[in-house]
Amino acid sequence: MWKTFYIKPNEIGILYHRSDFKKVLQPGTYTYFGRHWQVQTYDLNQPEVKIENLELLLRNHASELQEHLLIVRTAFNQAALVRLGQTWVSVTPNQLRAFWRGFIEVEAHFFNLEESLELPAEFVRQVRGMALSGIKRFHILEYEIGLLYVQNNFSRPLETGEYAFWSVDRDVSVRSFSRIIPNPELPLEEILVEQHPDFVANYCEIVQLQNQQVAIARYQGKVIAILPPTSRKLFWRGVEVEVIDISSDAKLPTRLVAELVSGLPEVLVLSRNYLHICEVPAQHIGLxxxxxxxxxxxPSGKHAWWLFGRSLRTEVFDLRYSTLEVSGQDILSKDKVPLRLNLTAGYRILDPLLAKNGLSDIPNYLYKELQFALRGAVGERTLDALLEDKGAIDSSIFEYIRQKTADYGIEIDSVGVKDIILPGEIKTILSKVVEAEKAAQANVIRRREETAATRSMLNTAKVMEDNPVALRLKELEVLERIAEKIEKIQVNGSLDSILTELIRINRS
Structure with missing residues (x-):
């Protein structure tokens, strides 16, 4: 019994007799006698061989199979890249894979994963854009720097470029950081400083401060960070760091106050948590x-101090003239008349330290003492005395409060009662008294004027009696007054008869 087998041009076959491998058949027609022959064909368009029991076949027929197959066997610490024409296939550790030779060009490249997980640059370019099992790719941009981590442990920095790494049996990751951000938040900076000094020396500026030191980091002349004592921080190279010793003097010099306090708003936000700031206006003084x-x-101006390791407190006092109002004080006079008074006092602080050390609340102290002085001055005088001489109250209060404030560095410039407000019924009584006094004064004046007028008339009559010319002038004056009140007057005869005729007219 004969059996014929046909191998197509794009195929290859393996001849078996009773399941035993005999040979590899190239494309063509083959005839064998016997019923136990069989052929397994494979499409060469699929270059990877999918042969059952490949391991067993290689053990017994390796030399013959290797003429037709590219055998790729990887150990536990190996990986491989196989080029199949223009395509690449990755082979991970502990694998056995085979590929047909001859139909397309095939070649294998092996990599020792214990030596390096990184693919050489020429392979990175060739496998660009291909999805390969067990390989991770990373692209570091021109303004970035990458940090390679293997099993979450830092391995090395990556400059700008494309990278690929085997990640079959371990985790590989890359964290990219911008170079244009000078203060990156690098993970585990302590570990980088202690275990990777070469990386720190080549890429970073390190700041490590003692207990009484602070640091100001600047990039391109602008403050980007303020570091407290005992801190450690990494910056990219190019950052300028100024370390300041605050053990003896925590006050900032004028140049730093201008930069950190009066400069850019974002810089003030950075420094606010580390500084005690006090602004003393003009005509003020601070403690x-x-x-x-x-x-x-x-003195007046802006002041700032580093807060670390000390408690700071400042108070600002106004040295200008100030006024204090003591309003609505209800007090009984000596004759039991209820009064309401308003008082104003002017003062200035001459010695702020003395005032602060002696008084916890300066305005409240002055207000209470002025109250006491006002009550004492009003309670010792009757209503009439108060109304007649308000200046006496001012003098009494001034002397009292001046003595009370002299020991506290406070100068009293003036004290004055602005208003004395009487109850309604007292106002009515006083109004009547004033009215009666004014009426009496008016009567006296009226009588005095009447007496003076009578005396004047008598003197005039005596003059006219002795002097006819004066009488004639008086007549003319009377005529003038009459002429002012009538539209027209006609005189007939002499002027001698005018007065007589007027008198006659008046009688009629």
Whole structure:
């Protein structure tokens, strides 16, 4: 019995007799006698061989199979890339794979994973855009730097470019950081400093501060970070760091106040948590307390201190003339008349330190003492005395409050009662008294004027009696007054008869 087998041009076959491998058949026609022959064909368009029991066949027929197959066997620490024409296939560790030779060009490249997980650059370019099992690709842009981590442990930095790494039996990751951000948040900076000094030396500026040191980091002349004592921080190279010793003097010099406090708003936001800032306006003075102890007086301007390791407190006092109103004080006079008074006092602080050390609340102290002085001055006088001489109240209060404030560095410039408000019924009584007094004064004046007028008339009559010319002038004056009140007057005869005729007219 004969059996004929046909192998197509794009195929290859393996001849078996009773399941035993005999040979590899190239394309063509083959005839064998016997019923137990069989042929397994494979499409060469699928270059990878899918042969059952490949391991067993290679053990017994390796030399013959290797003439037709590219055998790729990887150990536990090996991986491979197989080029199949223009395509690449990755082979991970502990694998056995085979590929047909001759139909397309095939070649294998092996990689020792214990030596390096990175693919050489020429392979990275050739496998670009292909999905390969067990390989991770990363692209670092021109403004970035990459940090390679294997099993979450830092391995090395990556410059700009394309990279590929085997990741079959371990985790490989890359964290990219922008070079144009000078203060990157690098993970586990302590580990980088202690275990990777070469990376730190080549790429970073390291800041490591002692207990009484602070640091200001600047990039291109702008403040980007302020570091407290005992801190450690990594910046990219190019960052300028100024370390400041604050053990003896925590106050910032003028140039740093201008930069950190009066400069850019974002810089003030950075420094606000680390500084105690006090602004003393013009005509004011400030007091500085460090750890609850007075240290110095502060002139007008902006002042700032580092907060670390100390308690700071500042108070600002106005040295200008100030007024204090004591309003609505209900007080009984000596004759039991209820009064309401409003008082104004002017003062200025001459010695802020003395005032602060002696008084916890200066305005409240002045208000209370002015109240006491006002009650004492009003309670010792009757209503009439108060109304007749309000200046006496002012003098009494001024002397009292001046003595009370002299020991606290406060100068009283003036004290004055603005208003004395009487109850309604007292106002009515006083109004009547004033009205009666004014009426009496008016009567006296009226009588005095009447007496003076009578005396004047008598003197005039005596003059006219002795002097006819004066009488004639008086007549003319009377005529003038009459002429002012009538539209027209006609005189007939002489002027001698005018007065006589007028008198006659008046009688009629």
């Amino acid at each position: 500085l307390y460090v750890n609850q102890e007075f240290q110095a007086q502060l």
